[in-house]
Amino acid sequence: MKIFTKRFYKTLSKLQDSFLIENRENKKMLDVYLQMMDGTATDKEIELANSQLQQILKNLGLGILIILPFSPITLPFIFSKAKELNIDLIPNWYKALTNKDDRLE
Secondary structure, eight states: OHHHHHHHHHHHHHHHHHHHHHHHHHHHHHHHHHHHHHTOOOHHHHHHHHHHHHHHHHHHHHHHHHHSTTHHHHHHHHHHHHHHTTOOOSOHHHHHHOOGGGSOO
């Protein structure tokens, strides 16, 4: 039971850290878009901001897919098709959260 509790708190801690990082990245993205409107943002900053916006859209898309009816049936199909077409549907914060060390054997 202690191992499960320790692993649970470790996972919650990782989740909190990833949300804090995501929050900082979102703030940077908004700052860059404001700088872009002023004409002071560099191309590299705009590229990073657009990348962060793509991550946000992935989060939204995943959330919408989960609440759809029959999602336990449709999600595996959607993910298998995305894998075949080399489309990345998983947000980076979730990829960082899932490590082989955290998996139950």
